[in-house]
Amino acid sequence: MRAFLEKHFPERRVFLRSDADTRFIRLRPMTQIIAAAGGTMIVSWTIIATAILLMDSIGSGNYREQAMRDQQTFRESLNAMAAERDLREQEALAAQDRFNTALERISVMQTELLQSEARRGELETGIDVIQSTLRKTLDERDEVRAELAALQAPSENGEREALPAYAEDTLNVLTAALSETAEERDATERGAQDALAQADEMAERIALMEDQNDAIFRQLEEAMTVSVEPLDKMFRAAGMNTDTLIDQVRRGYTGRGGPLTPISFSTMGEVSSPDTERANAILERLEELDLYRIAAEKAPFAMPVHGRFRYSSQFGTRRDPKTGGIRQHYGTDMAAPVGTPLYAAADGVVTHAGWSSGYGRLVKIKHDFGIETRYAHMSRLGVSVGERVSRGERIGDMGASGRVTGPHLHYEIRVGGKPVNPMNYIKAARDVF
Structure with a gap:
């Protein structure tokens, strides 16, 4: 082994010379092997990490582009359905x-x-x-x-009698x-x-x-x-x-x-x-x-967000973004920049407009048929308690208040006090409006 090491990694000396003295550092074969292995590992780790980062960046970019294309397709379909609805109404x-x-x-x-x-x-x-x-x-x-x-008949003597006047x-x-x-x-x-x-x-x-x-x-x-x-x-x-x-x-x-x-x-x-x-x-x-x-x-069939957004979390069981545990999610999260306008999904009366633990700045709207909608994590409130709002009326702006990892809207629909999946209403309205 020593002969093999001396053949491929012979002992080397590195001389360090100054004005008054000359010194050297002895590099033994084992030291050279350790240095070469460490350098190889560092270079390999750098190459692998760079490749992983590049693949993740490319994949996330493709996902965002695909999401934007799907959102644009959905908007075009929604506009076409609205135009067809107006045409049917005119007919x-x-x-x-x-x-x-x-x-x-x-x-x-x-x-x-x-x-x-x-x-x-x-x-x-x-x-x-x-x-x-x-x-x-x-x-x-x-x-x-x-x-x-x-x-005028002839008389007995054969003569006709004259007619009276x-x-x-x-x-x-x-x-x-x-x-x-x-x-x-x-x-x-x-x-x-x-x-x-x-x-x-x-x-x-x-x-x-x-x-x-x-x-x-x-x-x-x-x-x-x-x-x-x-x-x-x-x-x-x-x-x-x-x-x-x-x-x-x-x-x-x-x-x-x-x-x-x-x-x-x-x-x-x-x-x-x-x-x-x-x-x-x-x-x-x-x-x-x-x-x-x-x-x-x-009924809450209108979209609360009219601008560009993406669905960041769905209704139902999910992994908590902060603790990592399994928890129940009672709404649908729509992520967009801070300040994105938020709108009422239906006609109703505001029953809550203020801070709520976990929800942050929260707006609750009571609708007919025992339905309530909730708009959480807002950055600005545009309505007050007791105010009557109409479908499509602006009620505030999107934010990151409360227990969040980033700016988004937590949108809930409750019927009779029980939470239901908001996507049921969103998908049902998508086929008509």
Whole structure:
């Protein structure tokens, strides 16, 4: 071993010379081996550490870029859904305008039809009166002719008796009356024919109008289905009972969204027509849509952060960022720079605005349906207790107050005092808005 070491690591001397003296340092083979091994280890450690740092930096950069791309894609999808929702709302309003116009036209056509039927009834009555008068006149004429023939019959001596003056006058009056009656009859028949023709034309117009109304009804029904079903699906996806929800809004919300008056085209207590029933069904769907819209404003479906952020921690069991232990997390963390604006997720009343242990600066908002939202670790509070806020209203800024490792928003939703996953509401609203 010594021969091997002396061959590859011969003893070396390092001379240190000064003006008055010369000294040297002896480097034995073992010392050289230890120095070489130490240098190799230092260089290897440096290379490995540098490679790990570079790989971690590249990986984190790719993760941030992917998160930014996913967030941008989500925003574009959200904007597209909002535009589609506005388009559907405009189509529903336009369909409602067309529906109201069609109802007005139907009312006018029905009024004209009723007037035409009344006129036809009057004409038929007049024709009956004229015909009875004509028959009576014809009977009187026949009687007068019989008397006239008897008067004009030759007497026993073979000579005709002269007609009295009153008989000649009566005959002339009857003849004139018959002529006038015949003319009135002809005029009445012509009027009746015109009335029948108008009635047929009116019936054709009504049939055409019914076809148009059926098309309008179909469009309205489809628009209502397209508008109501996504909202119903959104509430059900958030775990809310839509039947109870709508009943509660209908009972408690009196300022807006009251019940619509059903349509009735008859005041005689008659059975409603199919068009009336369809119109009333559409009005009920419109009322339901309005109630859904009110409920959507009162439930926390809006995002509390509108700017760029990332989800840094989800709802449920997690490893505590400070102690490392397993703990329950009752909200969703959204990380962004200090001062990022925060907004109310729904209409409600502020029940707490101040410092709370662990939460830091905390805002609690009470909403309808037994829902409460919490916004923790804020740097600035923009609301006070008792203040009523609207959906999308700014309530403060994001910060790092309380028990945190960095600036973020701790967002909680509680229903009946029990915490629920905020992502249920966020994902449900993502498919609609």
